[in-house]
Amino acid sequence: MNDTPVLQCKNLTKSYKLGTNVLDNFNFSVPKGKIIGLLGPNGCGKSTLLKLVSGLLVPNSGEIEICGIPRSEETNSLISYLPERTYFNSRMRVSELIDYFSDFFPDFDRELAAKMLDDLAIPKGERLRALSKGMKEKVQLVMVMSRRAKLYLLDEPIGGVDPASREYILNTIIGNYSPESSVIITTHLITDIEPVLDEFAFMGWGGTILRAGDADTVRAATGKTLDELFREVFRYAPQNT
Amino acid sequence: MAWKFEAGIPLSQQIVDRLRRDVISGVYPPGSLFPTVRQLAFSASVNPNTMQKALLMLEEEGLLVTLGTQGRIVTNDTEKIELSKKQCTEAEIGAMIKRAKELSLSRDELIKFIRKGWNENE
Numbered sequence: 001m002n003d004t005p006v007l008q009c010k011n012l013t014k015s016y017k018l019g020t021n022v023l024d025n026f027n028f029s030v031p032k033g034k035i036i037g038l039l040g041p042n043g044c045g046k047s048t049l050l051k052l053v054s055g056l057l058v059p060n061s062g063e064i065e066i067c068g069i070p071r072s073e074e075t076n077s078l079i080s081y082l083p084e085r086t087y088f089n090s091r092m093r094v095s096e097l098i099d100y101f102s103d104f105f106p107d108f109d110r111e112l113a114a115k116m117l118d119d120l121a122i123p124k125g126e127r128l129r130a131l132s133k134g135m136k137e138k139v140q141l142v143m144v145m146s147r148r149a150k151l152y153l154l155d156e157p158i159g160g161v162d163p164a165s166r167e168y169i170l171n172t173i174i175g176n177y178s179p180e181s182s183v184i185i186t187t188h189l190i191t192d193i194e195p196v197l198d199e200f201a202f203m204g205w206g207g208t209i210l211r212a213g214d215a216d217t218v219r220a221a222t223g224k225t226l227d228e229l230f231r232e233v234f235r236y237a238p239q240n241t
Numbered sequence: 242m243a244w245k246f247e248a249g250i251p252l253s254q255q256i257v258d259r260l261r262r263d264v265i266s267g268v269y270p271p272g273s274l275f276p277t278v279r280q281l282a283f284s285a286s287v288n289p290n291t292m293q294k295a296l297l298m299l300e301e302e303g304l305l306v307t308l309g310t311q312g313r314i315v316t317n318d319t320e321k322i323e324l325s326k327k328q329c330t331e332a333e334i335g336a337m338i339k340r341a342k343e344l345s346l347s348r349d350e351l352i353k354f355i356r357k358g359w360n361e362n363e
Binding site: 171216 | 250
């Protein structure tokens with residue numbers, strides 16, 4: 001059996017400003033077949049990490065390997081990335097977007113995408129600018145999840161969508177589960193995604209992993225939900241002056 | 242049969258309890274084919290690995306039998322299911338008696354309440 005991790009980050013360092021490292025000697029590894037929640041306060045470097053892995057940003061130093069292959073053009077085809085903002089041309093129609101993705105990605109499953117759009121009642125003939133923010137987010141997520149990638153990077157996938165759609169989206173993530181691929185999800189809505197997670201990692205400032213492990217084991221050991229644990233780990237100390 | 246989970250109890254444990262009850266009550270009859278991990282994970286909206294873990298625990302208890310790649314069936318050993326039923330009942334009654342004692346109920350009073358409640362529930 002091949003146990004090469006889907007993602008491996010070694011001594012990753014990234015700074016936007018001299019002297020301030022968003023990620024500082026960051027080490028992180030994601031095995032196959034896992035759904036992992038990357039949880040941390042705003043500005044701790046979650047999105048930066050995903051951007052580095054997807055290749056939108058270049059690290060100052062350190063290594064990233066996808067399925068054992070150093071990050072490169074070649075590994076891009078293994079990654080399906082949902083950025084925190086939509087990047088689609090708002091004049092495009094949803095149906096054109098499907099064509100676009102089919103052209104770009106050989107692993108794109110048109111039928112799956114069409115079915116999911118139908119389930120979510122998104123009109124395929126509509127231009128993107130005619131859709132609400134939540135609907136646009138759904139379209140984007142459908143596109144990303146309709147690929148047969150090895151590594152899915154979902155940056156705040158359920159932030160702007162209503163609770164009913166949230167459930168559908170989480171079920172989509174479960175339904176797409178494959179023992180060969182892994183999913184990394186960043187979000188603040190911990191309670192919503194908690195049942196879906198295998199593992200979690202609490203990320204503190206400077207890209208330190210404060211606490212990580214198997215979600216269910218932690219629940220058993222502490223009797224707490226991840227949400228409660230998160231509040232505990234990241235509690236702001238009251239300012240006594 | 243919607244799934245509902247409580248906070249603070251491991252999910253796998255809650256899933257095991259729920260599925261065990263379903264086997265005992267005959268939702269899944271002895272010898273019948275059990276739903277797949279994927280189906281169950283989907284309907285419960287939980288991680289497939291967590292569901293897998295729960296089914297393995299039920300296998301260990303002897304309530305489920307694996308057929309390898311063919312999936313799983315509910316055991317044909319009805320004695321085993323009966324035993325599981327007995328254990329579940331004892332646990333439930335034990336907890337009830339403990340709470341009744343906390344309310345300083347006597348044995349006879351508790352039995353009276355059970356009779357009354359049972360009849361109203363018919």
